[in-house]
Amino acid sequence: MAxxxxxxxxxxxxxxxxxxxxxxxxxxxxxxxxxxxxxPVARYPPLVASLTADSKAARQRRVERWxxxxxxxxxxxxKLRILTKMQFMKYIVYPQTFALNADRWYQSFTKTVFLxxxxxxxxxxxxxxxxxxxxxxxxxxxxxDCLLQEHFFLRRKKRVPLYLEREAIASPFxxxLVASLTxxxxxxxxxxxxxxxxxxxxxxxxWLRGEEIIPRGxxxxxxxxxxxxxxxxPHNQIRISKQLPEFVPLDYSVPVEVPVMNxxxxxxxxxxxxxxxxxxxxxxxxxxxxxxxTQFHLLPDKLKRERxxxxxxxxxxxxxxxxxAIASLFAWTGAQAMYQGFWSEADVTRPFVSQGVxxxxxxxxxxCYQLNTLALTAQADQNNPRKNICWGTQKFTVTWNxxxx
Amino acid sequence: MALASGSARLALARPGRLGLGSxxxxxxxxYEWGVRSTRKPEPPPPDRVYExxxxxxxxxxxxxxxxxxxxxxxxxxxxxxxxxxxxxxxxPLHEHPLYKDQAxxxxxxxxxxxxxxxxxxxxxxxxxxxxLPEKVLSLADDPxxxxxxxxxxxxxxxxxxxxxxxxxxxxxxxxxxxxxxxxLIQLCKSQILKHPSLARRICAQNNMLSTTWNRGSTLIQxxxxxxxxxxxxxxxxxIASREEVEATKNHVLETFYPISPTVGLQECNVxxxxxxxxxxxxxxxxxxxxxxxxxSANLRPHRFQPDxxxxxMILFAFGNAxxxxxxxxxxxxxxxxxxxxxQSVGTDGRVFQFLVLQLNTTDLASDEGVxxxxxxxxxxxxxxxxxxxxxxxxxxxxxPL
Numbered sequence: 001m002a003x004x005x006x007x008x009x010x011x012x013x014x015x016x017x018x019x020x021x022x023x024x025x026x027x028x029x030x031x032x033x034x035x036x037x038x039x040p041v042a043r044y045p046p047l048v049a050s051l052t053a054d055s056k057a058a059r060q061r062r063v064e065r066w067x068x069x070x071x072x073x074x075x076x077x078x079k080l081r082i083l084t085k086m087q088f089m090k091y092i093v094y095p096q097t098f099a100l101n102a103d104r105w106y107q108s109f110t111k112t113v114f115l116x117x118x119x120x121x122x123x124x125x126x127x128x129x130x131x132x133x134x135x136x137x138x139x140x141x142x143x144x145d146c147l148l149q150e151h152f153f154l155r156r157k158k159r160v161p162l163y164l165e166r167e168a169i170a171s172p173f174x175x176x177l178v179a180s181l182t183x184x185x186x187x188x189x190x191x192x193x194x195x196x197x198x199x200x201x202x203x204x205x206x207w208l209r210g211e212e213i214i215p216r217g218x219x220x221x222x223x224x225x226x227x228x229x230x231x232x233x234p235h236n237q238i239r240i241s242k243q244l245p246e247f248v249p250l251d252y253s254v255p256v257e258v259p260v261m262n263x264x265x266x267x268x269x270x271x272x273x274x275x276x277x278x279x280x281x282x283x284x285x286x287x288x289x290x291x292x293x294t295q296f297h298l299l300p301d302k303l304k305r306e307r308x309x310x311x312x313x314x315x316x317x318x319x320x321x322x323x324x325a326i327a328s329l330f331a332w333t334g335a336q337a338m339y340q341g342f343w344s345e346a347d348v349t350r351p352f353v354s355q356g357v358x359x360x361x362x363x364x365x366x367x368c369y370q371l372n373t374l375a376l377t378a379q380a381d382q383n384n385p386r387k388n389i390c391w392g393t394q395k396f397t398v399t400w401n402x403x404x405x
Numbered sequence: 406m407a408l409a410s411g412s413a414r415l416a417l418a419r420p421g422r423l424g425l426g427s428x429x430x431x432x433x434x435x436y437e438w439g440v441r442s443t444r445k446p447e448p449p450p451p452d453r454v455y456e457x458x459x460x461x462x463x464x465x466x467x468x469x470x471x472x473x474x475x476x477x478x479x480x481x482x483x484x485x486x487x488x489x490x491x492x493x494x495x496x497p498l499h500e501h502p503l504y505k506d507q508a509x510x511x512x513x514x515x516x517x518x519x520x521x522x523x524x525x526x527x528x529x530x531x532x533x534x535x536x537l538p539e540k541v542l543s544l545a546d547d548p549x550x551x552x553x554x555x556x557x558x559x560x561x562x563x564x565x566x567x568x569x570x571x572x573x574x575x576x577x578x579x580x581x582x583x584x585x586x587x588x589l590i591q592l593c594k595s596q597i598l599k600h601p602s603l604a605r606r607i608c609a610q611n612n613m614l615s616t617t618w619n620r621g622s623t624l625i626q627x628x629x630x631x632x633x634x635x636x637x638x639x640x641x642x643x644i645a646s647r648e649e650v651e652a653t654k655n656h657v658l659e660t661f662y663p664i665s666p667t668v669g670l671q672e673c674n675v676x677x678x679x680x681x682x683x684x685x686x687x688x689x690x691x692x693x694x695x696x697x698x699x700x701s702a703n704l705r706p707h708r709f710q711p712d713x714x715x716x717x718m719i720l721f722a723f724g725n726a727x728x729x730x731x732x733x734x735x736x737x738x739x740x741x742x743x744x745x746x747x748q749s750v751g752t753d754g755r756v757f758q759f760l761v762l763q764l765n766t767t768d769l770a771s772d773e774g775v776x777x778x779x780x781x782x783x784x785x786x787x788x789x790x791x792x793x794x795x796x797x798x799x800x801x802x803x804x805p806l
Contacts, residue, residue: 138604145607145689153688155681157613157630172610183597183604193595199587201570284569288561 067345076285076341083343084206084277090227091270095327096299099268100316102323104259109209109228110330111376112369112388113254114322119247119368119391132188139184146176166301170361171235174298175199178236196239196289203232203295204278205331208344209376212264225377226265229277230331236296237282237332239289244353247370251386258387281335290339292332292354297324299360318394321358321365326390329356329369333388337374347375347384363395452476501675509617510670512720513629518669520661521712522781525719527666528625530769531777532656537759538644538780552596559787562588566754567791575793582701582754585787586633590697605638607690612683614721616728617676619770623667626676627724630683631717633697634725636690641746643763645778650744650765653776680736682728691732693725693747700753708753711784718749718760719779726764738768740775757785 049057051065066082073079093109107114150173160168178197186193208225281292301307303320333352342348352371357364373386454462454476464478465471498504518524526533536542544550552558566585570576590608597603610633617626660666684691698718700708709717726745734741741764749760759782766775795802 142604149607149609149688149690153685154609154612155683155685156611168611176608179594179608180604183594186595186597190598193598195591196565197587197591198570199584202572204572278572280572282570283565287565287569 070343071346076339079341079343080279080285080338083338084279087274087277088227089272089274090206090229090277091265091272093228093230093270093327095230095232095324095331096297096303096320097323098303098320099270099323100313101319102268103319103326105261105265105268105270106323106326106330107259107390108261109265110326110388111209111258111373111381112326112330112390113256113258114326115254115256115389115391116393117391118366118393119370119389122245122247134188135184139181142180142184143177146173146180149173149176163301166298166361170298170359173361174235174296174359178238178296182238191240191242192238192293194241195293196283196287198234198237198239198282200233200235201237201282202280203230203234203237203282203328203332203335204280205230205335205338206277206279207334207374207376209381211378227277230327231278232328232331234295234328234332235298238293238295239282239287240291240293241289243291243350244293244355246351246353247368247391248351248389250348250351250372252372252389253385254387254389279335279338281332281339285339290336291352292336294355294357295328295332297328297356297358299324299358304360305363321395322367322390322392324358325356325365325367325369325392329354329367329390330371330388333369333371334374337371342374344375344377344380347373347380347386363397365393365395367392449477451479455479498675503675503677505674505676507624508672508674509624509626509676510667510672511626511628511676512670512724513627514631514717514721516669516671516717517709517713518716520664520668521710521716522719523659523661524664524666524669525716526779527658527660528620529719529723529777530620530658530766530772531719531723531762531779532653534778534780535782536780537782538761540644541761541780549599550596552592558592559589562592563788563791568793577703578754579701579703582699582752585754586697586699586750586752602639605690606635606694609634609636609684613681614683614724614728615677615679615681616724616731617678617680618727618767620666621770621772625667625670627720628676631696631721632699634683635694635697636684636688637692637694638690640692640743641694641748643744643746644761644780645744645763645765650775650778653765653778654774656776658772658776680728680731682725682732691729693729696721696725696747696749698749698751700751711756711758714751714753715758715760715781715783718751718758719762719781722747722749722760722762722779723764723777726762727767730764730767734767738766738770740766740768755787755791757787758783759785 049055049061051058051061070079070082073082093106099105103114106112150169156168182192182195182197206227206229208227210226211223212226214220214222214224281290283289299320305317308314308317308320333354336354337348337352348371354369356367356369358367359365368391370389372388373384375381375384375386452462454460462476465475466478466480468475512528522533525531562585566581566588567576570584571580594603611630612634613628613630615626615628617624619625682691682693696718698714698721700714702708726747729747730741730745733745745764747762747764749762751758751760761780763778765777768774
């Protein structure tokens, strides 16, 4: 006992190599194991850092203890509760934003790579029969019916003024379009027939990425993680009970790099607030339809094409669509992954895939997102080669003359 | 002398604006005086020169600036030519182009009929049959039409609407009522593989319906939007056979003297008699199929009672059917060869009312003759109760989750 006590006293002074000492103390009896027949268990408790000392090792031990409680949580609700219960100042990321070049910023916040075009089609399985041919004429007729109903046939109480046009006309049109197309396409995809359709349900996600030195305050000079929150409200979303198959393998290495921004996120502009941290896919964890299929977003009047052209920001039109897609789909897939129990220290073992359609009533853009990693914190991202991937197309228009023909 | 207060002045039966005589009260009340700091300064009195008749005063109007010695010009009042919408007053009702002497009793979506279903039946010359018709019930009972895991799916829908769809612990009725109706419609639509005719329907909202008919000497109109409406490309087949329709001739409509049949309806003199289904000509889904009426206000006094909701369902279904019949068969009153059928579902999120209405005749002025038919299935509970949080008594969980 006395020998053990001064062994501990000698090692506490430099404050280093306590873990190795503990390791040595643990392994020491094991080395003499072959001589001693029994007792592979250490005779003395492991030497670990203090819990309450004002030292980096103590802080590390407290962090690891907290992470152990998350790992040991029995249910997903409890896990999410432990991850989100402490509130600190965080950046609020708005998917629909007027900020310039917001898509590059959002790619750096979410470690996403943007590839234009659609993802590679899945390899055709030789044993399954080919899917029934897509009845494009019927789909076009249904889309035309929805468009004409809202814009022309429906007699409303009063003529809708210009500033309410989006809310009163484009919004019901998108609702109707989603409902009709889901119905018509469920012949090819039985999962769509059993899918849940949400209308304007919130989607929330909270994550940590990167670090900063706190500039002022009583914690000035210390390193603090950067926290982000997305509170999104997609116009429609389709949720299914079985996960969509992956587009590319989990460790697919994309040659494109994630953009690195050299300024603080405040430059975007992005502002900090402290309020409830929520993670929500549109329903609570008990719902069997916990995987996402497609989200539909309607851009507000503030970001419409004519306004951006008037402000000489013609190159920002695509940026608006891309930023909305990256932020919304990352939040949705991230929340889906967290509902399955994955988090930054327990990274996803299978990719989470979702799709998105962003429109401003006339122009449609299609996006696909694959979440390969949730490990975005500074500690977890040190040796993480995986990146999230977002595929996106150019805008397609829905024009009147095509409908009337 | 103390100024009399407003009430005291009224009690004195103010003798009119006789100046500051009569009890020392001022000519105008404080509301007309206004707060002194915001009053505009009074215009200066006109020059004495204007009082001399036959004399043209020389003013500084041409010089465009004040000149001592010249008279102050008096300009004619300026007419801007337009009034901002904020200050526009509506013309008096008599001058409205749609003003008519005969009053019309309009039923809109917030009208609560005093006698409920009885009054609605009298207004629409309809005979009530309790329970849904056999044709509709057989569709529901047919096991081929059942969805697989139907009970589990419906239970999931109820949980989703009442508990899961929002981050709050207890979602409010305004959110869960439309969510539950949408989810149940989506569940029905999932059978599109078995019934491809489900693709020949479309949902519409906010369409303005307007139909007018004579009931005896009173003119009754249904006007307004009833919420969500399902339209179909094909009409619903008639439910009652010709014999049953002829048999309604013997039915006598129930009156509720001394209550007038128009109580609860809004009486107005400015109305348009023309029918309007809410859609223009050439609409690819011309036949109304089902109306969905939701009572989703959070407070109970703001919601309709079940009886009032059923009456509203009858009247709106009837309005849609009548507009459709007049569009197809013309405006003259007659017994229809092909009756028009419209369905309706009304709910407050838990209690459901189902209705099928068959319009047999547009001759509604007299009380005799063929009547319309309505099958009503009232007060069907989807679930008895739902507790969002577990009931805990003495630190033990007692109630269900």
